[in-house]
Amino acid sequence: MIGLTTQNGTIEGVKKIVTTLNEAEVPSEDVVEVVVSPPFVFLSMVKSLLRNDFSIAAQNCWARKGGAFTGEVSVEMLVNLGIPWVILGHSERRLLLNESNEFVGDKTAYALSQGLKVIACVGETLEQRESGSTLAVVAAQAKAIAERVSIWSNIVLAYEPVWAIGTGKVATPSQAQEVHSELRKWLHDNIGAEVATSTRIIYGGSVNGANCKELAAQPDVDGFLVGGASLKPEFIDIIKSATVKQSA
Numbered sequence: 469m470i471g472l473t474t475q476n477g478t479i480e481g482v483k484k485i486v487t488t489l490n491e492a493e494v495p496s497e498d499v500v501e502v503v504v505s506p507p508f509v510f511l512s513m514v515k516s517l518l519r520n521d522f523s524i525a526a527q528n529c530w531a532r533k534g535g536a537f538t539g540e541v542s543v544e545m546l547v548n549l550g551i552p553w554v555i556l557g558h559s560e561r562r563l564l565l566n567e568s569n570e571f572v573g574d575k576t577a578y579a580l581s582q583g584l585k586v587i588a589c590v591g592e593t594l595e596q597r598e599s600g601s602t603l604a605v606v607a608a609q610a611k612a613i614a615e616r617v618s619i620w621s622n623i624v625l626a627y628e629p630v631w632a633i634g635t636g637k638v639a640t641p642s643q644a645q646e647v648h649s650e651l652r653k654w655l656h657d658n659i660g661a662e663v664a665t666s667t668r669i670i671y672g673g674s675v676n677g678a679n680c681k682e683l684a685a686q687p688d689v690d691g692f693l694v695g696g697a698s699l700k701p702e703f704i705d706i707i708k709s710a711t712v713k714q715s716a
């Protein structure tokens with residue numbers, strides 16, 4: 469379960485979110501893994517304040533060994549800070565900052581090589597969905613990672629249809645299930661049965677306290693990447709939806 473606070477927050481606001489999370493009663497770590505992903509400038513503060521059973525992710529990193537790349541944050545810096553996860557290939561970076569599939573693949577490979585765990589985002593635009601190319605788009609995004617990575621145990625795939633991010637237009641449970649199932653089949657056919665079974669595929673795009681249970685009940689939805697709702701107390705309800713499959 470990933471709470472991505474995007475480019476939001478002040479010191480006081482982030483502290484308030486962390487306090488809410490720290491005081492929440494949620495299922496244990498063996499049921500749900502919770503990862504909080506604040507902007508770079510708040511990483512150290514969140515790390516020092518956040519409860520120990522929740523983890524932390526950066527929202528991006530540089531693609532190669534750090535050095536003369538002004539303004540970028542290197543994998544080495546994140547490792548030095550003790551940050552275990554990084555989110556890569558978010559659609560806002562792909563679309564607004566022109567990050568290509570290959571560049572996201574390079575970042576994923578380098579982050580993994582230095583011991584970070586990666587939440588790799590894939591997803592189609594509305595135009596791509598309407599033209600029937602959803603599966604081709606997410607497969608191409610996954611392929612660019614697969615061409616650069618041989619071990620998948622530290623990768624989580626996040627399916628985030630661009631048209632659902634921050635729009636209030638959540639994918640229906642069957643739309644999410646269809647793409648998750650196809651992604652798992654793609655992993656099976658192109659990498660192997662073990663990776664297809666063990667790789668977590670999480671959904672992101674307008675998840676909230678009201679729609680999370682139905683989405684979480686889908687067989688191939690293994691969790692969520694939550695944006696807007698992670699800034700609110702309802703994020704706790706979303707975390708608790710991890711028990712839906714257990715009680716089914």
Ligand SMILES: O=C[C@H](O)COP(=O)(O)O
Pocket residue numbers: 472474628632633634635636672673674675693694695696697
């Ligand atoms: O950026 C965050 C995720 O992409 C999802 O955002 P959202 O839950 O606000 O749609």
